[in-house]
Amino acid sequence: MTAHQAITTKYIIQASFEVEGVVEKSDVIGALFGQTEGLFGPDLDLHELQKIGRIGRIEIQMESKQDKTNGSITIPSTLDKALTALVAAAVESIDRVGPCTASVVLKKIEDMREKRREQIVNRAKEILHKWTIETTPPIDQVADEVYKGIKTQGIVTYGPDKLSAGPDVDKMNELIIVEGRADVAILLKSGITNVIASEGTKIPQTLKNLSKKKKVTAFLDGDRGGDLILKALLQVAKVDYVAKAPRGKEVEDLRPKQVLKILKERVPIDKVVKPKTKERIQKDTIIVPPLIKTTVSELRGTLEAVLLDEKLAQIERMPVSELCIKLQKIEGTHTIVFDGVITQRLLDIAEEKGIKRIIGDRISGVVKRPVTVQTLTMDKLVPDTGK
Helix, strand or coil, X not given: CCHHHHCCCCEEEEEEEEECCCCCHHHXXXXXXXXXXXXXXXXXXXXXXXXXXXXXXCEEEEEEECCEEXXXXXXXXXCCHHHHHHHHXXXXXXXXXXXXXXXXXXXXXXXXXXXXXXXXXXXXXXXXXXHHHHCCCCCHHHHHHHHHCCCCCCCEEECCCCEEECCCCCCCCEEEEECCHHHHHHXXXXXXXXXXXXCCCCCCXXXXXXXXXXXXXXXXXXXHHHHHHHHHHHHHCCCCEEEECCCCCCHXXXXXXXXXXXXXXXXXXXXXXXXXXXXXXXXXXXXXXXXXXXXXXXXXXXXXXXXXXXXXXXXXXXXXXXXXXXXXXCCCCCEEEECCEECHHHHHHXXXXXXXXXXXXXXXXXXXXXCCCEEEEHHHXXXXXXX
């Protein structure tokens, strides 16, 4: 069996759209692929995801009346929750279809596995009922096992960020950080009560504060979403140990015995992230004005961009999805700092507009770098302490 044959749809993204004008399906498809291209690099490019079977056939339903076009977009996904949510957010950022102004609203993300679980539970009830009639085994234990898997008793809301957590976060010197509410539930079922969820890749202040006074273990999904959350945690919080679900699996899918085994085998953070030597730091980093370093820190995790003039005064701040379009209309930009991927298209626009410096999260798909544009990534910058 090939990898493509083994893949089944996990989630269905459903969105509606409204266009101020009359357009065709091909215009909507073009907007989907064109305006999301390069936002997060090739790993989340819709064309590439369709080629490898991670995004299925995109269905468009639409009708035009009174010089307006309304419709719906359906996108099947086999990605994990975090990446599916990113794709949905990217689709919702579309603001033009063809020559017309447009708006896209996410209606829901349907979990196909939840439907399958419901079918299985209903079938389990039928089997149990028939079994009870035909035989007389001690079935109370079986019933308890069927139902306890969906219980989430014991979860509390913690701190001003209202994070999902276990009841003993404040009572213990150690803290386990997981990704979401379902992960908290499986750890509580495993008997672990000093657990709290990050609730996304933007790390809340509550976790930053807790990490300063506790020994922290990050227990994350075994996928790219887990890698991204670990990267975000390491930038703003103190992490002492890392534990990860098996590659391709999520913490919420583990059994209690697996949870306890993985936590027992957690790895010290210095074995996961190798510290750079002083010589390496000096070689890799680039000194920039403190104002730029401050701007970089403020933008991390926001998916926003800031345009600065020659004196580093802010001209405008905007979502990354609007950067390429607005950049062509704004004059006087000297430096771009943004929480996104530097692409060939952005570099070409920067060269044409006479922009001198671009600072992004990373670089992807760049074939030709203009000699007049300095291209930097956020992780290579250190502030000039002499200024």
